[in-house]
Amino acid sequence: MADTSFPEKGRPSEELLEEMRAERTGDLDWRGGKAFSLVYNTDDPELESLQHEVAGMFLHENALNPFRYATLLRMESEVLGMTRSLFGASAGSLSSGGTESIFLAVQTARDHARARGVMAPELVCAITAHPAFAKACKYLDVTQVFTEVGDDGRAVPEAFASAINANTAIVVVSAPSYPFGVIDPVADIAAMAAERDVLCHVDACLGGWLLPFWEELGESVEPWDFRVEGVTSLSADIHKYGYCFKGVSTISYRDEDLYRRQIFMYDSWPGGLYASASAAGTRPGPPIAAAWATITHLGREGYLRLGRRVLEATRAFRSAVDGAEGLVVVPTPDMSVFQIGVDPEASGDIDIEAVGDRMDERGWNMDRQQGGLHVMLSPGHDKVGEMFAADLAASVAQQGTAAGTEHTYGGVVG
Ligand SMILES: Cc1ncc(COP(=O)(O)O)c(C=O)c1O
Structure with missing residues:
Protein backbone atom coordinates (compact mmCIF):
# COMPACT_ATOMS: atom_id res chain seq x y z
CA MET A 1 0.00 0.00 0.00
CA ALA A 2 1.37 3.40 -0.97
CA ASP A 3 2.08 5.99 1.70
CA THR A 4 -1.03 8.16 1.75
CA SER A 5 -0.09 10.38 4.68
CA PHE A 6 -0.10 14.07 3.81
CA PRO A 7 3.28 14.89 2.21
CA GLU A 8 5.53 16.94 4.51
CA LYS A 9 7.79 18.18 1.75
CA GLY A 10 7.19 18.82 -1.91
CA ARG A 11 8.99 16.78 -4.56
CA PRO A 12 10.62 18.18 -7.70
CA SER A 13 8.39 18.14 -10.77
CA GLU A 14 10.89 16.17 -12.88
CA GLU A 15 10.93 13.37 -10.30
CA LEU A 16 7.13 13.19 -10.28
CA LEU A 17 6.90 13.23 -14.05
CA GLU A 18 9.44 10.44 -14.29
CA GLU A 19 7.50 8.36 -11.77
CA MET A 20 4.21 8.87 -13.60
CA ARG A 21 5.71 8.21 -17.01
CA ALA A 22 7.16 4.93 -15.78
CA GLU A 23 3.97 3.86 -14.04
CA ARG A 24 1.77 4.69 -17.01
CA THR A 25 3.56 2.20 -19.24
CA GLY A 26 1.53 -0.47 -17.42
CA ASP A 27 -1.80 1.29 -18.08
CA LEU A 28 -4.21 0.53 -20.90
CA ASP A 29 -2.59 0.92 -24.32
CA TRP A 30 -5.54 2.24 -26.30
CA ARG A 31 -3.43 3.40 -29.23
CA GLY A 32 -2.67 -0.19 -30.19
CA GLY A 33 -6.33 -0.85 -31.09
CA LYS A 34 -6.70 -3.68 -28.58
CA ALA A 35 -8.90 -1.77 -26.13
CA PHE A 36 -12.57 -0.84 -26.34
CA SER A 37 -15.12 1.59 -24.91
CA LEU A 38 -13.01 3.78 -22.63
CA VAL A 39 -11.30 5.82 -25.33
CA TYR A 40 -12.56 6.81 -28.78
CA ASN A 41 -9.36 6.52 -30.75
CA THR A 42 -9.34 8.47 -34.02
CA ASP A 43 -5.74 7.50 -34.74
CA ASP A 44 -5.39 11.02 -36.16
CA PRO A 45 -2.17 12.71 -34.93
CA GLU A 46 -3.21 16.16 -36.14
CA LEU A 47 -6.48 16.07 -34.19
CA GLU A 48 -4.70 14.75 -31.11
CA SER A 49 -2.05 17.45 -31.11
CA LEU A 298 -13.36 17.86 -38.45
CA GLY A 299 -16.51 19.39 -39.94
CA ARG A 300 -19.08 17.19 -41.64
CA GLU A 301 -16.39 15.93 -43.98
CA GLY A 302 -14.20 14.77 -41.09
CA TYR A 303 -17.09 13.10 -39.27
CA LEU A 304 -18.04 11.28 -42.47
CA ARG A 305 -14.44 10.16 -42.95
CA LEU A 306 -14.17 8.87 -39.37
CA GLY A 307 -17.69 7.42 -39.51
CA ARG A 308 -16.69 5.43 -42.59
CA ARG A 309 -13.67 4.05 -40.76
CA VAL A 310 -15.88 2.98 -37.84
CA LEU A 311 -18.22 1.32 -40.34
CA GLU A 312 -15.35 -0.56 -41.96
CA ALA A 313 -14.02 -1.65 -38.57
CA THR A 314 -17.52 -2.81 -37.61
CA ARG A 315 -17.82 -4.91 -40.77
CA ALA A 316 -14.39 -6.46 -40.19
CA PHE A 317 -15.03 -7.27 -36.51
CA ARG A 318 -18.49 -8.67 -37.19
CA SER A 319 -17.20 -10.90 -39.91
CA ALA A 320 -14.39 -12.02 -37.57
CA VAL A 321 -17.05 -13.17 -35.11
CA ASP A 322 -19.08 -14.84 -37.87
CA GLY A 323 -15.93 -16.67 -38.91
CA ALA A 324 -15.13 -17.91 -35.40
CA GLU A 325 -16.51 -21.37 -34.70
CA GLY A 326 -19.53 -21.24 -32.40
CA LEU A 327 -19.61 -17.47 -31.75
CA VAL A 328 -22.24 -14.96 -32.84
CA VAL A 329 -22.89 -11.26 -32.62
CA VAL A 330 -26.10 -11.24 -30.64
CA PRO A 331 -28.51 -9.49 -30.89
CA THR A 332 -27.95 -7.90 -34.32
CA PRO A 333 -26.63 -4.39 -33.62
CA ASP A 334 -27.49 -1.11 -35.36
CA MET A 335 -24.13 0.43 -34.66
CA SER A 336 -20.47 -0.17 -33.89
CA VAL A 337 -21.20 -1.51 -30.41
CA PHE A 338 -22.17 -5.12 -29.86
CA GLN A 339 -22.13 -8.26 -27.81
CA ILE A 340 -20.29 -11.44 -28.79
CA GLY A 341 -22.06 -14.51 -27.45
CA VAL A 342 -22.15 -18.25 -27.97
CA ASP A 343 -24.22 -19.46 -30.90
CA PRO A 344 -26.99 -21.58 -29.31
CA GLU A 345 -26.94 -23.79 -32.40
CA ALA A 346 -23.21 -24.46 -32.19
CA SER A 347 -22.05 -27.98 -31.55
CA GLY A 348 -19.75 -28.45 -28.57
CA ASP A 349 -19.35 -26.39 -25.45
CA ILE A 350 -17.91 -22.95 -25.77
CA ASP A 351 -17.01 -21.00 -22.66
CA ILE A 352 -17.17 -17.37 -23.76
CA GLU A 353 -15.41 -16.26 -20.60
CA ALA A 354 -12.47 -18.53 -21.37
CA VAL A 355 -12.37 -17.16 -24.92
CA GLY A 356 -12.20 -13.66 -23.38
CA ASP A 357 -9.31 -14.73 -21.15
CA ARG A 358 -7.38 -16.19 -24.09
CA MET A 359 -7.97 -12.93 -26.01
CA ASP A 360 -6.64 -10.95 -23.06
CA GLU A 361 -3.55 -13.16 -23.00
CA ARG A 362 -3.03 -12.10 -26.61
CA GLY A 363 -3.03 -8.46 -25.49
CA TRP A 364 -6.70 -7.61 -26.04
CA ASN A 365 -8.75 -5.97 -23.30
CA MET A 366 -12.13 -7.60 -23.81
CA ASP A 367 -15.05 -6.08 -21.91
CA ARG A 368 -17.28 -8.64 -20.19
CA GLN A 369 -21.03 -8.45 -19.68
CA GLN A 370 -23.70 -10.94 -18.63
CA GLY A 371 -24.33 -12.34 -22.12
CA GLY A 372 -20.75 -12.48 -23.35
CA LEU A 373 -18.01 -10.16 -24.52
CA HIS A 374 -18.61 -6.54 -25.44
CA VAL A 375 -17.00 -4.54 -28.19
CA MET A 376 -17.16 -0.84 -29.02
CA LEU A 377 -15.28 0.27 -32.11
CA SER A 378 -13.46 3.49 -32.91
CA PRO A 379 -11.93 4.68 -36.18
CA GLY A 380 -8.53 3.36 -34.98
CA HIS A 381 -9.88 -0.20 -34.96
CA ASP A 382 -9.95 -0.22 -38.75
CA LYS A 383 -6.39 -1.48 -38.88
CA VAL A 384 -6.70 -4.41 -36.47
CA GLY A 385 -9.66 -6.32 -37.92
CA GLU A 386 -7.52 -9.12 -39.37
CA MET A 387 -5.54 -9.51 -36.16
CA PHE A 388 -8.79 -9.66 -34.20
CA ALA A 389 -10.13 -12.38 -36.52
CA ALA A 390 -6.98 -14.49 -36.21
CA ASP A 391 -6.75 -14.08 -32.43
CA LEU A 392 -10.45 -14.80 -31.93
CA ALA A 393 -10.30 -18.00 -33.97
CA ALA A 394 -7.16 -19.09 -32.09
CA SER A 395 -8.74 -18.26 -28.72
CA VAL A 396 -11.84 -20.33 -29.52
CA ALA A 397 -9.68 -23.26 -30.60
CA GLN A 398 -7.53 -23.00 -27.48
CA GLN A 399 -10.25 -22.12 -24.94
CA GLY A 400 -9.12 -23.82 -21.69
CA THR A 401 -10.72 -22.58 -18.48
CA ALA A 402 -11.96 -19.18 -17.43
CA ALA A 403 -10.42 -17.21 -14.58
CA GLY A 404 -13.85 -15.87 -13.64
CA THR A 405 -13.31 -12.19 -14.50
CA GLU A 406 -16.14 -10.02 -13.14
CA HIS A 407 -18.67 -8.47 -15.52
CA THR A 408 -17.68 -4.92 -14.71
CA TYR A 409 -18.47 -1.79 -16.65
CA GLY A 410 -17.01 1.01 -14.60
CA GLY A 411 -16.61 2.57 -11.22
CA VAL A 412 -14.68 1.38 -8.23
CA VAL A 413 -15.97 2.53 -4.88
CA GLY A 414 -13.14 3.44 -2.52
C1 LIG B 1 -25.84 4.73 -23.83
C2 LIG B 1 -25.07 5.48 -22.79
N1 LIG B 1 -25.69 6.42 -22.03
C3 LIG B 1 -25.04 7.11 -21.09
C4 LIG B 1 -23.71 6.90 -20.84
C5 LIG B 1 -23.03 7.64 -19.72
O1 LIG B 1 -22.04 8.50 -20.19
P1 LIG B 1 -20.84 9.00 -19.26
O2 LIG B 1 -20.02 7.81 -18.94
O3 LIG B 1 -20.17 10.00 -20.14
O4 LIG B 1 -21.41 9.63 -18.04
C6 LIG B 1 -23.02 5.94 -21.59
C7 LIG B 1 -21.60 5.67 -21.36
O5 LIG B 1 -21.01 4.79 -21.95
C8 LIG B 1 -23.72 5.21 -22.59
O6 LIG B 1 -23.12 4.25 -23.31
Whole structure:
Protein backbone atom coordinates (compact mmCIF):
# COMPACT_ATOMS: atom_id res chain seq x y z
CA MET A 1 0.00 0.00 0.00
CA ALA A 2 1.37 3.40 -0.97
CA ASP A 3 2.08 5.99 1.70
CA THR A 4 -1.03 8.16 1.75
CA SER A 5 -0.09 10.38 4.68
CA PHE A 6 -0.10 14.07 3.81
CA PRO A 7 3.28 14.89 2.21
CA GLU A 8 5.53 16.94 4.51
CA LYS A 9 7.79 18.18 1.75
CA GLY A 10 7.19 18.82 -1.91
CA ARG A 11 8.99 16.78 -4.56
CA PRO A 12 10.62 18.18 -7.70
CA SER A 13 8.39 18.14 -10.77
CA GLU A 14 10.89 16.17 -12.88
CA GLU A 15 10.93 13.37 -10.30
CA LEU A 16 7.13 13.19 -10.28
CA LEU A 17 6.90 13.23 -14.05
CA GLU A 18 9.44 10.44 -14.29
CA GLU A 19 7.50 8.36 -11.77
CA MET A 20 4.21 8.87 -13.60
CA ARG A 21 5.71 8.21 -17.01
CA ALA A 22 7.16 4.93 -15.78
CA GLU A 23 3.97 3.86 -14.04
CA ARG A 24 1.77 4.69 -17.01
CA THR A 25 3.56 2.20 -19.24
CA GLY A 26 1.53 -0.47 -17.42
CA ASP A 27 -1.80 1.29 -18.08
CA LEU A 28 -4.21 0.53 -20.90
CA ASP A 29 -2.59 0.92 -24.32
CA TRP A 30 -5.54 2.24 -26.30
CA ARG A 31 -3.43 3.40 -29.23
CA GLY A 32 -2.67 -0.19 -30.19
CA GLY A 33 -6.33 -0.85 -31.09
CA LYS A 34 -6.70 -3.68 -28.58
CA ALA A 35 -8.90 -1.77 -26.13
CA PHE A 36 -12.57 -0.84 -26.34
CA SER A 37 -15.12 1.59 -24.91
CA LEU A 38 -13.01 3.78 -22.63
CA VAL A 39 -11.30 5.82 -25.33
CA TYR A 40 -12.56 6.81 -28.78
CA ASN A 41 -9.36 6.52 -30.75
CA THR A 42 -9.34 8.47 -34.02
CA ASP A 43 -5.74 7.50 -34.74
CA ASP A 44 -5.39 11.02 -36.16
CA PRO A 45 -2.17 12.71 -34.93
CA GLU A 46 -3.21 16.16 -36.14
CA LEU A 47 -6.48 16.07 -34.19
CA GLU A 48 -4.70 14.75 -31.11
CA SER A 49 -2.05 17.45 -31.11
CA LEU A 50 -4.72 20.12 -31.70
CA GLN A 51 -6.54 18.85 -28.59
CA HIS A 52 -3.35 18.89 -26.52
CA GLU A 53 -2.59 22.45 -27.61
CA VAL A 54 -6.14 23.66 -26.90
CA ALA A 55 -6.23 21.95 -23.49
CA GLY A 56 -3.02 23.74 -22.51
CA MET A 57 -4.27 27.07 -23.85
CA PHE A 58 -7.50 26.96 -21.82
CA LEU A 59 -6.17 25.05 -18.82
CA HIS A 60 -6.87 27.79 -16.29
CA GLU A 61 -10.08 29.21 -17.73
CA ASN A 62 -13.22 28.82 -15.65
CA ALA A 63 -16.56 28.79 -17.45
CA LEU A 64 -18.41 29.45 -14.17
CA ASN A 65 -18.71 33.03 -15.34
CA PRO A 66 -18.46 32.87 -19.12
CA PHE A 67 -18.71 36.66 -19.40
CA ARG A 68 -15.18 36.85 -18.00
CA TYR A 69 -13.99 34.62 -20.82
CA ALA A 70 -15.46 35.90 -24.04
CA THR A 71 -13.66 33.30 -26.15
CA LEU A 72 -15.05 30.40 -24.13
CA LEU A 73 -18.51 31.93 -24.27
CA ARG A 74 -18.36 32.25 -28.03
CA MET A 75 -17.06 28.68 -28.46
CA GLU A 76 -19.71 27.25 -26.16
CA SER A 77 -22.48 29.13 -27.98
CA GLU A 78 -21.20 27.90 -31.31
CA VAL A 79 -20.99 24.26 -30.13
CA LEU A 80 -24.57 24.56 -28.89
CA GLY A 81 -25.68 26.00 -32.24
CA MET A 82 -23.96 23.17 -34.12
CA THR A 83 -25.57 20.63 -31.79
CA ARG A 84 -29.03 22.12 -32.32
CA SER A 85 -28.62 21.95 -36.07
CA LEU A 86 -27.33 18.36 -35.96
CA PHE A 87 -30.32 17.05 -33.99
CA GLY A 88 -33.05 19.57 -34.89
CA ALA A 89 -33.27 20.86 -31.31
CA SER A 90 -34.33 24.32 -30.24
CA ALA A 91 -32.44 24.67 -26.95
CA GLY A 92 -29.98 22.93 -24.66
CA SER A 93 -26.67 23.10 -22.85
CA LEU A 94 -23.30 21.48 -22.51
CA SER A 95 -22.53 19.24 -19.55
CA SER A 96 -19.56 17.32 -18.22
CA GLY A 97 -20.65 13.94 -19.59
CA GLY A 98 -23.48 11.58 -20.39
CA THR A 99 -24.36 11.04 -16.76
CA GLU A 100 -24.79 14.76 -16.09
CA SER A 101 -26.87 15.19 -19.27
CA ILE A 102 -29.10 12.34 -18.11
CA PHE A 103 -29.42 13.84 -14.62
CA LEU A 104 -30.52 17.12 -16.20
CA ALA A 105 -33.12 15.41 -18.39
CA VAL A 106 -34.53 13.55 -15.39
CA GLN A 107 -34.59 16.68 -13.21
CA THR A 108 -36.37 18.61 -15.97
CA ALA A 109 -38.94 15.84 -16.37
CA ARG A 110 -39.48 15.55 -12.62
CA ASP A 111 -40.14 19.29 -12.32
CA HIS A 112 -42.34 19.28 -15.42
CA ALA A 113 -44.39 16.50 -13.83
CA ARG A 114 -44.60 18.29 -10.49
CA ALA A 115 -45.89 21.40 -12.27
CA ARG A 116 -48.86 19.36 -13.48
CA GLY A 117 -49.47 17.92 -10.01
CA VAL A 118 -47.59 14.61 -10.26
CA MET A 119 -45.78 14.52 -6.93
CA ALA A 120 -44.38 10.95 -7.10
CA PRO A 121 -42.95 10.94 -10.62
CA GLU A 122 -41.89 7.77 -12.40
CA LEU A 123 -39.47 7.06 -15.25
CA VAL A 124 -40.15 4.14 -17.57
CA CYS A 125 -37.26 2.51 -19.44
CA ALA A 126 -36.01 -0.82 -20.70
CA ILE A 127 -33.52 -2.85 -18.65
CA THR A 128 -30.87 -1.88 -21.21
CA ALA A 129 -31.06 1.84 -20.33
CA HIS A 130 -27.73 3.06 -19.01
CA PRO A 131 -27.23 2.90 -15.20
CA ALA A 132 -26.95 6.71 -15.20
CA PHE A 133 -30.79 6.68 -15.22
CA ALA A 134 -30.86 4.54 -12.08
CA LYS A 135 -28.37 6.91 -10.50
CA ALA A 136 -30.38 9.99 -11.51
CA CYS A 137 -33.59 8.41 -10.17
CA LYS A 138 -31.89 7.65 -6.86
CA TYR A 139 -30.47 11.16 -6.46
CA LEU A 140 -33.59 12.95 -7.68
CA ASP A 141 -36.19 10.81 -5.94
CA VAL A 142 -37.85 9.52 -9.08
CA THR A 143 -39.18 5.94 -9.24
CA GLN A 144 -37.66 3.91 -12.04
CA VAL A 145 -39.89 1.35 -13.75
CA PHE A 146 -38.12 -1.28 -15.85
CA THR A 147 -39.45 -3.17 -18.85
CA GLU A 148 -37.99 -6.26 -20.49
CA VAL A 149 -36.49 -6.19 -23.98
CA GLY A 150 -37.36 -8.43 -26.91
CA ASP A 151 -35.12 -11.11 -28.43
CA ASP A 152 -33.76 -8.38 -30.68
CA GLY A 153 -32.53 -6.53 -27.58
CA ARG A 154 -34.86 -3.58 -28.18
CA ALA A 155 -37.35 -1.96 -25.85
CA VAL A 156 -40.89 -3.29 -26.37
CA PRO A 157 -43.58 -0.63 -27.01
CA GLU A 158 -46.36 -2.82 -25.55
CA ALA A 159 -44.37 -3.21 -22.33
CA PHE A 160 -44.02 0.57 -22.15
CA ALA A 161 -47.77 0.94 -22.73
CA SER A 162 -48.46 -1.28 -19.71
CA ALA A 163 -45.86 0.47 -17.54
CA ILE A 164 -47.01 4.04 -18.19
CA ASN A 165 -49.48 5.32 -15.61
CA ALA A 166 -50.72 8.63 -14.21
CA ASN A 167 -47.42 9.15 -12.36
CA THR A 168 -45.20 8.65 -15.40
CA ALA A 169 -43.13 11.77 -15.99
CA ILE A 170 -40.86 10.49 -18.72
CA VAL A 171 -40.06 7.48 -20.86
CA VAL A 172 -36.51 6.74 -21.96
CA VAL A 173 -35.26 5.08 -25.13
CA SER A 174 -31.68 4.46 -26.25
CA ALA A 175 -30.02 5.20 -29.58
CA PRO A 176 -28.34 2.83 -29.21
CA SER A 177 -28.19 0.98 -25.90
CA TYR A 178 -24.71 0.25 -24.56
CA PRO A 179 -25.04 -3.52 -23.95
CA PHE A 180 -26.35 -4.47 -27.40
CA GLY A 181 -25.85 -1.45 -29.68
CA VAL A 182 -29.48 -1.57 -30.82
CA ILE A 183 -31.71 1.45 -31.34
CA ASP A 184 -35.00 1.19 -29.47
CA PRO A 185 -38.26 1.76 -31.41
CA VAL A 186 -38.08 5.51 -30.83
CA ALA A 187 -41.00 6.51 -33.09
CA ASP A 188 -43.48 4.06 -31.53
CA ILE A 189 -42.56 4.84 -27.95
CA ALA A 190 -42.33 8.62 -28.49
CA ALA A 191 -45.78 8.64 -30.14
CA MET A 192 -47.21 6.68 -27.23
CA ALA A 193 -45.65 9.13 -24.77
CA ALA A 194 -47.00 12.15 -26.65
CA GLU A 195 -50.52 10.67 -26.69
CA ARG A 196 -50.37 10.32 -22.91
CA ASP A 197 -48.80 13.75 -22.32
CA VAL A 198 -45.57 12.19 -21.08
CA LEU A 199 -42.04 13.36 -21.97
CA CYS A 200 -39.73 11.17 -24.04
CA HIS A 201 -35.95 11.25 -23.67
CA VAL A 202 -33.62 9.70 -26.24
CA ASP A 203 -30.32 8.59 -24.75
CA ALA A 204 -28.04 9.11 -27.73
CA CYS A 205 -24.97 9.57 -25.53
CA LEU A 206 -23.35 6.83 -27.55
CA GLY A 207 -24.90 7.24 -30.99
CA GLY A 208 -25.63 10.95 -31.20
CA TRP A 209 -22.41 11.97 -32.89
CA LEU A 210 -22.11 8.91 -35.15
CA LEU A 211 -25.58 7.99 -36.40
CA PRO A 212 -26.20 11.21 -38.40
CA PHE A 213 -23.06 10.47 -40.39
CA TRP A 214 -23.79 6.77 -40.84
CA GLU A 215 -27.17 7.79 -42.21
CA GLU A 216 -25.47 10.17 -44.62
CA LEU A 217 -23.13 7.34 -45.66
CA GLY A 218 -26.19 5.36 -46.73
CA GLU A 219 -26.58 3.05 -43.73
CA SER A 220 -30.15 2.28 -42.79
CA VAL A 221 -30.77 4.15 -39.54
CA GLU A 222 -34.29 4.47 -38.16
CA PRO A 223 -34.99 8.11 -37.19
CA TRP A 224 -34.24 8.69 -33.52
CA ASP A 225 -33.76 12.46 -33.05
CA PHE A 226 -36.13 15.47 -32.99
CA ARG A 227 -37.41 14.53 -36.45
CA VAL A 228 -39.45 12.00 -34.50
CA GLU A 229 -42.68 13.45 -33.12
CA GLY A 230 -42.91 13.12 -29.36
CA VAL A 231 -39.16 13.17 -28.62
CA THR A 232 -38.77 15.96 -26.07
CA SER A 233 -35.12 15.70 -24.95
CA LEU A 234 -31.93 14.07 -26.13
CA SER A 235 -28.48 13.45 -24.63
CA ALA A 236 -25.44 13.06 -26.91
CA ASP A 237 -21.80 12.99 -25.82
CA ILE A 238 -19.14 14.92 -27.70
CA HIS A 239 -16.58 12.98 -25.67
CA LYS A 240 -17.66 9.73 -27.32
CA TYR A 241 -18.16 9.66 -31.12
CA GLY A 242 -17.74 13.46 -31.22
CA TYR A 243 -14.04 12.54 -30.70
CA CYS A 244 -13.26 15.17 -28.07
CA PHE A 245 -11.39 14.14 -24.92
CA LYS A 246 -13.43 13.53 -21.77
CA GLY A 247 -15.63 16.05 -20.06
CA VAL A 248 -18.19 17.20 -22.61
CA SER A 249 -21.70 16.13 -23.49
CA THR A 250 -24.87 17.83 -24.71
CA ILE A 251 -28.44 17.88 -23.48
CA SER A 252 -30.97 19.20 -26.00
CA TYR A 253 -34.68 19.97 -25.93
CA ARG A 254 -37.44 20.27 -28.49
CA ASP A 255 -38.93 23.27 -26.62
CA GLU A 256 -37.32 26.25 -24.93
CA ASP A 257 -39.95 26.07 -22.19
CA LEU A 258 -38.81 22.63 -21.14
CA TYR A 259 -35.16 23.70 -21.22
CA ARG A 260 -35.94 26.61 -18.88
CA ARG A 261 -36.78 24.10 -16.14
CA GLN A 262 -33.13 23.08 -16.21
CA ILE A 263 -31.81 26.60 -15.52
CA PHE A 264 -30.92 27.42 -11.94
CA MET A 265 -31.14 31.02 -10.72
CA TYR A 266 -30.49 32.13 -7.18
CA ASP A 267 -30.55 35.79 -6.21
CA SER A 268 -30.72 35.63 -2.38
CA TRP A 269 -27.03 35.17 -1.77
CA PRO A 270 -24.76 37.95 -0.46
CA GLY A 271 -22.20 36.81 -3.05
CA GLY A 272 -24.39 38.01 -5.91
CA LEU A 273 -26.71 36.44 -8.46
CA TYR A 274 -25.89 32.80 -9.19
CA ALA A 275 -27.15 31.43 -12.47
CA SER A 276 -26.23 28.22 -14.23
CA ALA A 277 -27.59 25.99 -16.97
CA SER A 278 -26.17 22.68 -15.77
CA ALA A 279 -25.29 20.92 -12.51
CA ALA A 280 -21.69 22.08 -12.21
CA GLY A 281 -20.65 25.44 -10.80
CA THR A 282 -17.03 25.91 -11.74
CA ARG A 283 -16.54 24.42 -15.19
CA PRO A 284 -13.15 23.65 -16.75
CA GLY A 285 -12.34 25.48 -19.99
CA PRO A 286 -10.48 22.68 -21.85
CA PRO A 287 -13.47 20.43 -22.68
CA ILE A 288 -15.46 23.38 -24.05
CA ALA A 289 -12.59 24.77 -26.08
CA ALA A 290 -11.57 21.33 -27.34
CA ALA A 291 -15.16 20.44 -28.28
CA TRP A 292 -15.29 23.58 -30.41
CA ALA A 293 -11.86 22.93 -31.93
CA THR A 294 -12.62 19.25 -32.61
CA ILE A 295 -15.97 19.83 -34.29
CA THR A 296 -14.69 22.80 -36.27
CA HIS A 297 -11.52 20.99 -37.33
CA LEU A 298 -13.36 17.86 -38.45
CA GLY A 299 -16.51 19.39 -39.94
CA ARG A 300 -19.08 17.19 -41.64
CA GLU A 301 -16.39 15.93 -43.98
CA GLY A 302 -14.20 14.77 -41.09
CA TYR A 303 -17.09 13.10 -39.27
CA LEU A 304 -18.04 11.28 -42.47
CA ARG A 305 -14.44 10.16 -42.95
CA LEU A 306 -14.17 8.87 -39.37
CA GLY A 307 -17.69 7.42 -39.51
CA ARG A 308 -16.69 5.43 -42.59
CA ARG A 309 -13.67 4.05 -40.76
CA VAL A 310 -15.88 2.98 -37.84
CA LEU A 311 -18.22 1.32 -40.34
CA GLU A 312 -15.35 -0.56 -41.96
CA ALA A 313 -14.02 -1.65 -38.57
CA THR A 314 -17.52 -2.81 -37.61
CA ARG A 315 -17.82 -4.91 -40.77
CA ALA A 316 -14.39 -6.46 -40.19
CA PHE A 317 -15.03 -7.27 -36.51
CA ARG A 318 -18.49 -8.67 -37.19
CA SER A 319 -17.20 -10.90 -39.91
CA ALA A 320 -14.39 -12.02 -37.57
CA VAL A 321 -17.05 -13.17 -35.11
CA ASP A 322 -19.08 -14.84 -37.87
CA GLY A 323 -15.93 -16.67 -38.91
CA ALA A 324 -15.13 -17.91 -35.40
CA GLU A 325 -16.51 -21.37 -34.70
CA GLY A 326 -19.53 -21.24 -32.40
CA LEU A 327 -19.61 -17.47 -31.75
CA VAL A 328 -22.24 -14.96 -32.84
CA VAL A 329 -22.89 -11.26 -32.62
CA VAL A 330 -26.10 -11.24 -30.64
CA PRO A 331 -28.51 -9.49 -30.89
CA THR A 332 -27.95 -7.90 -34.32
CA PRO A 333 -26.63 -4.39 -33.62
CA ASP A 334 -27.49 -1.11 -35.36
CA MET A 335 -24.13 0.43 -34.66
CA SER A 336 -20.47 -0.17 -33.89
CA VAL A 337 -21.20 -1.51 -30.41
CA PHE A 338 -22.17 -5.12 -29.86
CA GLN A 339 -22.13 -8.26 -27.81
CA ILE A 340 -20.29 -11.44 -28.79
CA GLY A 341 -22.06 -14.51 -27.45
CA VAL A 342 -22.15 -18.25 -27.97
CA ASP A 343 -24.22 -19.46 -30.90
CA PRO A 344 -26.99 -21.58 -29.31
CA GLU A 345 -26.94 -23.79 -32.40
CA ALA A 346 -23.21 -24.46 -32.19
CA SER A 347 -22.05 -27.98 -31.55
CA GLY A 348 -19.75 -28.45 -28.57
CA ASP A 349 -19.35 -26.39 -25.45
CA ILE A 350 -17.91 -22.95 -25.77
CA ASP A 351 -17.01 -21.00 -22.66
CA ILE A 352 -17.17 -17.37 -23.76
CA GLU A 353 -15.41 -16.26 -20.60
CA ALA A 354 -12.47 -18.53 -21.37
CA VAL A 355 -12.37 -17.16 -24.92
CA GLY A 356 -12.20 -13.66 -23.38
CA ASP A 357 -9.31 -14.73 -21.15
CA ARG A 358 -7.38 -16.19 -24.09
CA MET A 359 -7.97 -12.93 -26.01
CA ASP A 360 -6.64 -10.95 -23.06
CA GLU A 361 -3.55 -13.16 -23.00
CA ARG A 362 -3.03 -12.10 -26.61
CA GLY A 363 -3.03 -8.46 -25.49
CA TRP A 364 -6.70 -7.61 -26.04
CA ASN A 365 -8.75 -5.97 -23.30
CA MET A 366 -12.13 -7.60 -23.81
CA ASP A 367 -15.05 -6.08 -21.91
CA ARG A 368 -17.28 -8.64 -20.19
CA GLN A 369 -21.03 -8.45 -19.68
CA GLN A 370 -23.70 -10.94 -18.63
CA GLY A 371 -24.33 -12.34 -22.12
CA GLY A 372 -20.75 -12.48 -23.35
CA LEU A 373 -18.01 -10.16 -24.52
CA HIS A 374 -18.61 -6.54 -25.44
CA VAL A 375 -17.00 -4.54 -28.19
CA MET A 376 -17.16 -0.84 -29.02
CA LEU A 377 -15.28 0.27 -32.11
CA SER A 378 -13.46 3.49 -32.91
CA PRO A 379 -11.93 4.68 -36.18
CA GLY A 380 -8.53 3.36 -34.98
CA HIS A 381 -9.88 -0.20 -34.96
CA ASP A 382 -9.95 -0.22 -38.75
CA LYS A 383 -6.39 -1.48 -38.88
CA VAL A 384 -6.70 -4.41 -36.47
CA GLY A 385 -9.66 -6.32 -37.92
CA GLU A 386 -7.52 -9.12 -39.37
CA MET A 387 -5.54 -9.51 -36.16
CA PHE A 388 -8.79 -9.66 -34.20
CA ALA A 389 -10.13 -12.38 -36.52
CA ALA A 390 -6.98 -14.49 -36.21
CA ASP A 391 -6.75 -14.08 -32.43
CA LEU A 392 -10.45 -14.80 -31.93
CA ALA A 393 -10.30 -18.00 -33.97
CA ALA A 394 -7.16 -19.09 -32.09
CA SER A 395 -8.74 -18.26 -28.72
CA VAL A 396 -11.84 -20.33 -29.52
CA ALA A 397 -9.68 -23.26 -30.60
CA GLN A 398 -7.53 -23.00 -27.48
CA GLN A 399 -10.25 -22.12 -24.94
CA GLY A 400 -9.12 -23.82 -21.69
CA THR A 401 -10.72 -22.58 -18.48
CA ALA A 402 -11.96 -19.18 -17.43
CA ALA A 403 -10.42 -17.21 -14.58
CA GLY A 404 -13.85 -15.87 -13.64
CA THR A 405 -13.31 -12.19 -14.50
CA GLU A 406 -16.14 -10.02 -13.14
CA HIS A 407 -18.67 -8.47 -15.52
CA THR A 408 -17.68 -4.92 -14.71
CA TYR A 409 -18.47 -1.79 -16.65
CA GLY A 410 -17.01 1.01 -14.60
CA GLY A 411 -16.61 2.57 -11.22
CA VAL A 412 -14.68 1.38 -8.23
CA VAL A 413 -15.97 2.53 -4.88
CA GLY A 414 -13.14 3.44 -2.52
C1 LIG B 1 -25.84 4.73 -23.83
C2 LIG B 1 -25.07 5.48 -22.79
N1 LIG B 1 -25.69 6.42 -22.03
C3 LIG B 1 -25.04 7.11 -21.09
C4 LIG B 1 -23.71 6.90 -20.84
C5 LIG B 1 -23.03 7.64 -19.72
O1 LIG B 1 -22.04 8.50 -20.19
P1 LIG B 1 -20.84 9.00 -19.26
O2 LIG B 1 -20.02 7.81 -18.94
O3 LIG B 1 -20.17 10.00 -20.14
O4 LIG B 1 -21.41 9.63 -18.04
C6 LIG B 1 -23.02 5.94 -21.59
C7 LIG B 1 -21.60 5.67 -21.36
O5 LIG B 1 -21.01 4.79 -21.95
C8 LIG B 1 -23.72 5.21 -22.59
O6 LIG B 1 -23.12 4.25 -23.31
